[in-house]
Amino acid sequence: MQLQYSPVKYLSIVERADNLQIFGYFLLLGIFILFLFVGSLQAKDNSEITPHHSIRLDSDPIKLIEQSEQQLQQPQKDIERINTLNSLIMAKLELSPDINLTQPINQAITLSSKLELAEFQCHFKLVKYRVLSSNNALDEDNNLIADIVDCAKRYEATYIEVLYLLFYADSLIAQRNYSQAAELYIKAFTVAETIDLVRYKRIILMRMAHMNNNMNNIEEAHANVERAIATLTGKNQFHDLSLIYMSKAYFYESERKFDSAEKYYKEALTLATAYKNIKNMHYLKGKIAYMDELKGNIEAALKTYLELYQEAFDKNYIDRQVLAGIAIANIYYKQRKYEQALTLINEIEEKAFKIEDQYSISQIYKAKSNIFEKKVEWKKAYFQLKEWIQIQHEIYQNSSEKDLNQLLYAFEISRQENENTLLKQKEESQAIEIKQHKTQQHLFLAMISLFILSVIYLLHHAVQQRKVQKKLAKLALTDELTGSSNRRDVLQKLEDEISRAQRYQHSLTIAIIDLDYFKKINDNFGHETGDKVLIAFAKICKQNLRASDLMGRVGGEEWLLAFPHTTIHETVDIISRIQADFREKTIPPIDYPLTFSVGVTNYHDNAATITAMTKNADEALYEAKNSGRNKIVVSAKSHHLQINVA
Ligand SMILES: Nc1nc2c(ncn2[C@@H]2O[C@H](COP(=O)(O)OP(=O)(O)OP(=O)(O)O)[C@@H](O)[C@H]2O)c(=O)[nH]1
Numbered sequence: 001m002q003l004q005y006s007p008v009k010y011l012s013i014v015e016r017a018d019n020l021q022i023f024g025y026f027l028l029l030g031i032f033i034l035f036l037f038v039g040s041l042q043a044k045d046n047s048e049i050t051p052h053h054s055i056r057l058d059s060d061p062i063k064l065i066e067q068s069e070q071q072l073q074q075p076q077k078d079i080e081r082i083n084t085l086n087s088l089i090m091a092k093l094e095l096s097p098d099i100n101l102t103q104p105i106n107q108a109i110t111l112s113s114k115l116e117l118a119e120f121q122c123h124f125k126l127v128k129y130r131v132l133s134s135n136n137a138l139d140e141d142n143n144l145i146a147d148i149v150d151c152a153k154r155y156e157a158t159y160i161e162v163l164y165l166l167f168y169a170d171s172l173i174a175q176r177n178y179s180q181a182a183e184l185y186i187k188a189f190t191v192a193e194t195i196d197l198v199r200y201k202r203i204i205l206m207r208m209a210h211m212n213n214n215m216n217n218i219e220e221a222h223a224n225v226e227r228a229i230a231t232l233t234g235k236n237q238f239h240d241l242s243l244i245y246m247s248k249a250y251f252y253e254s255e256r257k258f259d260s261a262e263k264y265y266k267e268a269l270t271l272a273t274a275y276k277n278i279k280n281m282h283y284l285k286g287k288i289a290y291m292d293e294l295k296g297n298i299e300a301a302l303k304t305y306l307e308l309y310q311e312a313f314d315k316n317y318i319d320r321q322v323l324a325g326i327a328i329a330n331i332y333y334k335q336r337k338y339e340q341a342l343t344l345i346n347e348i349e350e351k352a353f354k355i356e357d358q359y360s361i362s363q364i365y366k367a368k369s370n371i372f373e374k375k376v377e378w379k380k381a382y383f384q385l386k387e388w389i390q391i392q393h394e395i396y397q398n399s400s401e402k403d404l405n406q407l408l409y410a411f412e413i414s415r416q417e418n419e420n421t422l423l424k425q426k427e428e429s430q431a432i433e434i435k436q437h438k439t440q441q442h443l444f445l446a447m448i449s450l451f452i453l454s455v456i457y458l459l460h461h462a463v464q465q466r467k468v469q470k471k472l473a474k475l476a477l478t479d480e481l482t483g484s485s486n487r488r489d490v491l492q493k494l495e496d497e498i499s500r501a502q503r504y505q506h507s508l509t510i511a512i513i514d515l516d517y518f519k520k521i522n523d524n525f526g527h528e529t530g531d532k533v534l535i536a537f538a539k540i541c542k543q544n545l546r547a548s549d550l551m552g553r554v555g556g557e558e559w560l561l562a563f564p565h566t567t568i569h570e571t572v573d574i575i576s577r578i579q580a581d582f583r584e585k586t587i588p589p590i591d592y593p594l595t596f597s598v599g600v601t602n603y604h605d606n607a608a609t610i611t612a613m614t615k616n617a618d619e620a621l622y623e624a625k626n627s628g629r630n631k632i633v634v635s636a637k638s639h640h641l642q643i644n645v646a
Pocket residue numbers: 481514515516517518519520522526527528529530531534555556557625629
């Protein structure tokens with residue numbers, strides 16, 4: 001059978017392989033418990049109950065092995081090589097469950113990991129587990145279980161989670177912790193049910209059945225067997241049904257109901273024959289013969305044992321030959337054919353040593369001791385008995401070691417579990433820490449941003465404030481209509497100029513200007529036209545003034561002008577130019593020339609204050625108005641001079 005590199009097909013194959021493999025474990029466990037509880041009551045061939053079929057082989061395993069080995073000699077693509085290795089491994093396991101397959105399995109694992117075929121990796125690791133456990137060599141790869149669990153977790157292989165629970169439950173069975181094991185089986189069953197792993201469900205039910213049987217809860221054992229049978233959908237499931245019948249028969253055998261046991265061994269044999277499982281056929285025939293023997297049908301049993309012995313000899317199945325040989329020798333013994341029994345035992349003794357089968361060796365010592373006893377050869381009988389005791393002791397020790405290994409295994413699993421939990425917790429707390437750290441960073445950034453924004457806003461606000469203040473300050477000193485200085489500003493500046501004139505003894509003149517008949521303009525042409533006149537006047541003034549000169553609106557249509565470093569005469573000249581410009585300015589609908597009157601004065605010792613100076617200028621202005629307007633009158637208190645401009 002070739003694995004196809006198609007995910008769907010592939011998964012189903014792997015799943016089936018794994019399921020079957022678990023079935024293998026189940027049977028292994030059965031054997032273990034069998035030895036533990038039934039011990040010498042049972043024939044050794046019980047150990048062969050483990051069929052180890054991970055893949056059902058359609059063709060002859062021997063042919064498949066030859067074919068695979070040939071293919072492996074030739075260059076192949078990696079994926080094809082994995083398939084070939086798989087066929088080889090499965091076929092070899094089919095022939096001999098105990099065979100050492102570490103090398104091809106490791107090669108398959110390496111190739112699967114190279115091609116990143118995770119499920120293949122899981123599959124081959126599981127096969128490795130199976131092989132190592134069959135050889136009692138699990139300690140060769142201490143990380144295997146952890147690897148499988150890790151593999152399952154990484155690739156979310158739920159079926160391996162089930163397997164993991166089963167491993168754990170098995171180890172508890174080995175410790176006789178049945179209640180906890182039962183809990184785990186139920187848990188595994190629940191998980192298997194969630195993804196409808198029918199075969200797993202069946203396996204779990206069968207494990208529970210074996211557990212029930214070991215606890216003498218026979219009814220429950222049979223009930224679980226029936227539940228397991230109910231999971232079979234019929235088609236192509238002879239193999240599984242055959243294994244279930246084997247278990248059922250074994251339960252009856254434990255109850256010493258040999259008829260029922262034989263019936264089910266026969267059912268199982270029919271099925272094993274149907275799918276041509278030679279090893280199982282051999283084993284089942286042995287079981288049926290054993291039932292005959294137990295029921296007293298010695299001749300029938302002997303006949304079958306002899307056939308099996310010959311078959312094993314022909315096919316070179318040494319272990320089976322040894323077992324059949326022991327069974328035959330036991331019957332010869334019962335028939336008092338001591339010489340025949342001894343000859344046969346001697347024949348197989350060497351073979352038993354060759355395959356290092358302790359249990360068979362022990363049986364051989366016991367049989368020999370019994371025979372020597374009957375032959376009254378006490379020394380030899382004593383020697384064989386001594387050997388038998390010695391090897392029994394070793395078997396017991398090995399089984400204790402096995403128990404110990406199971407305990408260590410269970411411990412390793414729970415350690416792994418705790419470690420995983422701790423790791424998970426650590427990862428979670430690290431994630432929380434990172435999250436907190438990030439939140440802190442975000443908060444810090446937000447605070448910094450807020451601070452920068454606040455600073456920018458405050459700076460902007462301060463600049464704006466300053467601008468507003470400046471504007472307000474300017475507005476406070478500016479005449480809104482004309483844009484020139486207002487009364488307060490021009491008087492303040494005049495104050496400063498007076499101080500300067502005083503300190504530096506330079507000339508300073510002022511002029512107070514009042515527009516003529518302004519009320520009439522307002523009255524005749526409207527307030528707006530009046531405003532236009534005021535604006536036009538301010539503009540003309542500014543055009544005629546120097547930068548150092550001062551100008552400000554001190555009343556409705558009254559203005560104060562100041563001229564530092566300027567004589568009265570120069571002042572009059574300037575004002576005359578303003579008068580001329582103003583007169584020429586046309587502001588419709590005013591249809592006559594605009595005029596103003598002016599009072600001029602200057603700074604001197606008798607007029608050294610603002611009050612004195614403006615008083616003098618006002619008096620001159622008054623005089624200009626009274627004398628007909630449109631005049632520049634120089635204060636008598638300065639240099640008095642009247643100029644008629646009209
Ligand atoms: N359009 C306008 N009129 C103003 C403003 N301020 C004051 N006035 C007006 O100016 C006029 C000043 O009138 P008066 O003080 O009688 O002086 P006058 O009409 O110019 O007469 P004489 O000064 O004697 O030539 C008033 O009618 C005020 O209402 C202003 O900002 N705009």
